[in-house]
Amino acid sequence: MDGLKRTIDLNADVGEGVSTEPQLMPLISSCNVACGGHYGDRDTILTTLERAKNHKVRVGAHPGYPDKANFGRVVLEISPEALTDSICDQLTLFIDCCKQLDIPMHHIKPHGALYNQAARDMKVAQAFLNALERLALKVPIYTLPNGVLHNIAKGQFSTVSEAFVDRRYHNDGSLVSRKLKGAVVEDPAQAWLQLRSMIFTSSLNTWEDETLSIQADTYCVHGDTPGALDLLRHIHRQFDAHNLILAS
Numbered sequence: 001m002d003g004l005k006r007t008i009d010l011n012a013d014v015g016e017g018v019s020t021e022p023q024l025m026p027l028i029s030s031c032n033v034a035c036g037g038h039y040g041d042r043d044t045i046l047t048t049l050e051r052a053k054n055h056k057v058r059v060g061a062h063p064g065y066p067d068k069a070n071f072g073r074v075v076l077e078i079s080p081e082a083l084t085d086s087i088c089d090q091l092t093l094f095i096d097c098c099k100q101l102d103i104p105m106h107h108i109k110p111h112g113a114l115y116n117q118a119a120r121d122m123k124v125a126q127a128f129l130n131a132l133e134r135l136a137l138k139v140p141i142y143t144l145p146n147g148v149l150h151n152i153a154k155g156q157f158s159t160v161s162e163a164f165v166d167r168r169y170h171n172d173g174s175l176v177s178r179k180l181k182g183a184v185v186e187d188p189a190q191a192w193l194q195l196r197s198m199i200f201t202s203s204l205n206t207w208e209d210e211t212l213s214i215q216a217d218t219y220c221v222h223g224d225t226p227g228a229l230d231l232l233r234h235i236h237r238q239f240d241a242h243n244l245i246l247a248s
Contacts, residue, residue, distance in 0.1 A: 038064035038072025064111030087131035109142035119147030163216035188234035
C-alpha cells in the first residue's frame with residue numbers, strides 16, 4: 001500500500017426500527033432513511049434524521065413500494081401512475097421532516113424490490129424518475145451501475161454508482177435473491193474481503209465463482225443485516241492498515 005489515504009463513502013439503510021441504528025451512525029458517512037413506504041412514519045424519520053445530524057452523516061430518502069407487510073421486498077402489481085404518486089408522498093414527507101430539522105437532503109435511493117425493479121424495468125425506472133421530476137428534485141440517485149435507472153437518468157439527474165458490502169452478485173451484476181442461503185453476507189471477514197476487492201481492484205467474486213468488474217462511488221451495508229454493527233466495526237478496524245478514511 002502507498003501512503004496516500006483513500007476516502008470511501010459507507011452508507012446504510014436506516015430508520016427501519018433496528019435496535020443497533022444509534023451505534024451504526026458513527027460508522028457511516030451517508031444514510032438512506034425509510035420514509036413511510038416499506039417502513040416508518042414522521043416520528044421515525046425525525047428520530048433518524050436527528051441521529052444523522054448529530055454524527056454529521058449525510059441523509060437521503062429511501063422510498064420503497066408501499067408495502068409494509070412485506071418490508072418492500074416484494075414486487076407490487078401497481079400501475080406506474082400509482083407508484084409515482086406513492087413515491088411523491090414518501091418524498092414529500094421526508095422533505096418536510098428535513099426542513100423541520102434544517103437538514104439538507106443529500107440524495108435519494110430506492111428500497112428493496114423497487115431498487116431492483118428500477119434497475120431492470122423501464123416502466124418502473126421511469127415512474128421513479130417521474131416522481132423526482134414532479135417534485136423538481138435534483139439530488140443524486142444512489143443506484144446499481146449500468147442498470148436501467150442508472151442509464152435513463154443520465155443527463156437529467158446525477159447518479160452515484162452503488163455496490164453492496166453485504167450482498168452477493170451474479171455474473172450480470174444483479175443481486176442474488178435473498179431467498180437463497182448465503183445471498184446475504186453476514187460474516188464480517190467475508191464482507192471486508194468483498195469490500196477490499198471492490199475498492200482496490202474494482203471487482204468481486206460472484207455467486208457463480210467468477211470475477212465481476214464493478215465501479216462504485218458508495219458502498220452499502222444494510223442496517224437490518226444480521227450483525228451489521230459487528231460487520232461495520234470490523235471494516236473500520238482495517239482502515240489504518242489499508243490507508244482508508246471515511247468520507248466526511
